[in-house]
Amino acid sequence: MFTTTGSRGLDKAPLSKGLLLVLSGLTVVLTLLPQYHHLFTYSLQAITQQQQVWRLVCGRLICLDLKDTFCNSLLIYNFRIFERRFGSRKFASFLFGTWVLTALMDFLLAEAFHYLFDYQVAELPAGLLGPVFSLFVPFYSSIPKVPVTQLLGQISITNKSLVYIVGLQLLTSSPYMWLVALSGLISGKLYHSNALRVQRLLFLPRWLSRVGAFLLEPLFSGLPPPNDTPLGMGATLDIQRQQRMDLHDQQMLLAQFNQARRNHRPPQDGLMNWNRFFPSLRHRGQNFAPEPQPHPSPQQPHPSLTALAPTAPPLDNTPVAEEQVARxxxxxxxxxxAQDALRASNNDINVATNFLLQHLG
Structure with missing residues (x-):
């Protein structure tokens, strides 16, 4: 369920990969060296009374709890879809902008809590938690909700349910985690809606993004996931058959893409010819009646030519749901x-979303 909004792995997401490796590694190091924990605690009292401003940086980067690190890493891995869609610079600008805004929101919410309940909040959970909670704002508004299954016949499970469950688990891990989460959600809403033009004020300059790409991208960028993934040795026959069908579908898509390039037919109006990329292979091997073949027309090629390379049937007349198009x-x-992707994927919004995000995102 963590891969229903994009392809597996960390391909084209070097910033997300760097955050996962660096922050998780530093958490493990601090676990082995507990005598340095006090340097990375997020103490509001030490910042305001002892002027230890450096805690705004050290206390808001590294998680001191392994459970928080695990949940935070799962959320960063899932939110990598925004880096693939918007680019590393815009994704880094969102994290930096919300990181600055949450520093201000933490103090405002702590003072409001002290004024309303007469209780001083001295310390908040440490780590890169505020910007991660702020990513729930574009996740809620931008990623479509696709039903996956139903639990007990009544509770609908979607492709976003597990992400919210992990966020809820992170929310309940510490007494004052709700304050950090509320600060992140408010900051994410302010940055996402560009209130008070914060996106222009807190957007990373181009020279800084170029320096970061030159120094860090070669370290954290990896190879794309291979297409020839080996089949599971311990899988059942049904799973092995499904894996072979998926692998054959990928090979068919690649072959038709190469054939489309050899035919040197430019796409009309700058759009892709979706019918060439999606063969009707979704219902192979299932107990469905075979679809009637269209009668040959004078414009169709000779059967001996079509037998050389399989092509997808015309999908121009396939009806699409306006609700899915709107999503x-x-x-x-x-x-x-959107219409072409839904027609080509037989109105499967999950397949259409994955293809659009991977090839046009």
Whole structure:
């Protein structure tokens, strides 16, 4: 369920990969060296009374609890889809902007809590928690909700349910984690809606992004996931058969893509010819009646030529649901691309979303 909004792995997400490796590694190091924990605690009292401003940096980067680190890493891994869609610079600007805003919101909410309940909040959970909670704002508004299954026949499980469960687990891990979460959500809403033009004020300059790409991207960028993934040795026959079908589908897509390039037919109006990329292989091997083949017309090629390379049947007349088209348009894709993707994927919004995010995101 963590891969329903994009492909597996950390391909095209070097910043997310760097955050996962560096922050998790530093947490393990601090676990082995507990005598240095006091340097990375997020103490509001030490910042305000002892002027230890450096705690705003050290206390808001590294988690001191392994459970918080695990949940935080799962959320960063899932939110890598925003780096693939917007680019590393815009994703880094979002994290930096919300990181600055949450520093201010933490003090404002702590003072409001002290004024309302007469209780002083001396210390908050440490780590890169505020910006991660702020990513729930674009996740809620930009990623479409696709039903996956139902629990007990009544509770609907979607592709976003597990992400919210992990966020809830992180929210209940510490007494004052709710304050950090509320600060992150408010900061994420302010930055996402560009209130008071904070995106322009807290956007990373181009020269800094170039320096970061030159120094850090070669270290954390990896190879794309291979297409020839070996089949599971311990899988059942049904799982092995499904894996072979998926592998064959990927090979068919790649072969048709290469054939489309050899035919040197430019796409009309700058759009992709979706019918060439999606063969009707989704219901192979299932107990469905075979679809009637269209009658040959004078414009169709000779059967001996079509037997050389399989092509997808025409999908121009396939009806699409306007609700699914609207969901894809909310993610920033054009109406024509959304309609073509839904027609080509037999109205499966999950497959259409994955293809649009991977190839046009």
């Amino acid at each position: 894809l348009m909310e993610m920033g894709f054009s109406r024509i691309d």
